[in-house]
Amino acid sequence: MTSAVVTEGLTKRYGRRPALSDCTLDIPAGHVVGLVGPNGAGKSTLLQIVCGLLRPTAGRVTVLGGDPVSGSPRVGFVAQDTPVYAGFTVADHLRLGAHLNPAWDDALARERVDRLGLDPAQKAGKLSGGQRAQLALTVAIAKRPDLLLLDEPVAALDPLARREFLQGLMEYVAESGTSVVMSSHLVADLERVCDYLVVLVRSRVRVTGEVEELLATHHRITGARLDPATLGGGRQVVHARHTDVQSTLVVRSSAPIDDPAFTVDGIDLEDLVLAYMSEAAEGGRDRVLEKQR
Numbered sequence: 001m002t003s004a005v006v007t008e009g010l011t012k013r014y015g016r017r018p019a020l021s022d023c024t025l026d027i028p029a030g031h032v033v034g035l036v037g038p039n040g041a042g043k044s045t046l047l048q049i050v051c052g053l054l055r056p057t058a059g060r061v062t063v064l065g066g067d068p069v070s071g072s073p074r075v076g077f078v079a080q081d082t083p084v085y086a087g088f089t090v091a092d093h094l095r096l097g098a099h100l101n102p103a104w105d106d107a108l109a110r111e112r113v114d115r116l117g118l119d120p121a122q123k124a125g126k127l128s129g130g131q132r133a134q135l136a137l138t139v140a141i142a143k144r145p146d147l148l149l150l151d152e153p154v155a156a157l158d159p160l161a162r163r164e165f166l167q168g169l170m171e172y173v174a175e176s177g178t179s180v181v182m183s184s185h186l187v188a189d190l191e192r193v194c195d196y197l198v199v200l201v202r203s204r205v206r207v208t209g210e211v212e213e214l215l216a217t218h219h220r221i222t223g224a225r226l227d228p229a230t231l232g233g234g235r236q237v238v239h240a241r242h243t244d245v246q247s248t249l250v251v252r253s254s255a256p257i258d259d260p261a262f263t264v265d266g267i268d269l270e271d272l273v274l275a276y277m278s279e280a281a282e283g284g285r286d287r288v289l290e291k292q293r
């Protein structure tokens, strides 16, 4: 299977402070990838390196089989602050997109603008935050990119607009086969659309893989209080919580856990992500993941 993004020992430092540390990933093409982690984990840094806006301090990165290229027509990028040209109208943005991108799909762009109810004559600086995000996404997908990078694309959207945005994204991906890497704190949203997950915590990759496989191999086990180090059996303890008499562990194990000493339950994506992030959250320095339900 071809890869959309491959990194090897990718590292980015600002002075002595690491933003990404020794990040090794192989993200297969054709997936919708959720990039999750606490504030400051390195998600934007990774996306900016992949789209060629930032150069790494060390390590290697390959994007669609080559070096990252800033402004590549093959890569659509919507940055966290959904930059638009405030003095340009919506129609100007489409004209600019058409001018800069050889594979520009003008019919797709116009149809989206129409469906979203954006006035082509409206200056982008007068749009709401959510409308700006929709315009930025429209420009990114009308490029017909092979890889779409979205940095918290739904953060500014109301719940209905968020749902419509994700629905539109899924329809576009199903029709185009574009690979997508999307960062978000809203894991319930990611659960609806992503089939591949990357969790970054404090500049490092904590876990990565296909969502289905991750959910099948992570379990919550509850039983009499125990020392997680004694669990054994090839089971990796991701997170442990104890009362005086009881332990609740999130463990990774490819073999089924068939032990009468424990109650074993499956976990959802949000619980899985929180288990990997909990060390950071318990440190009290990071915003606790927003729970949407």
Ligand SMILES: Nc1ncnc2c1ncn2[C@@H]1O[C@H](COP(=O)(O)OP(=O)(O)OP(=O)(O)O)[C@@H](O)[C@H]1O
Residues within 6 Å of the ligand: 014, 018, 019, 020, 037, 038, 039, 040, 041, 042, 043, 044, 045, 046, 080
């Ligand atoms: N231009 C910069 N100069 C110095 N430090 C930076 C710069 N950009 C990012 N950092 C630092 O790099 C680390 C990673 O930041 P990054 O923006 O990649 O995190 P993030 O996971 O996207 O966070 P968030 O969820 O808050 O958007 C943070 O510690 C941040 O302070």
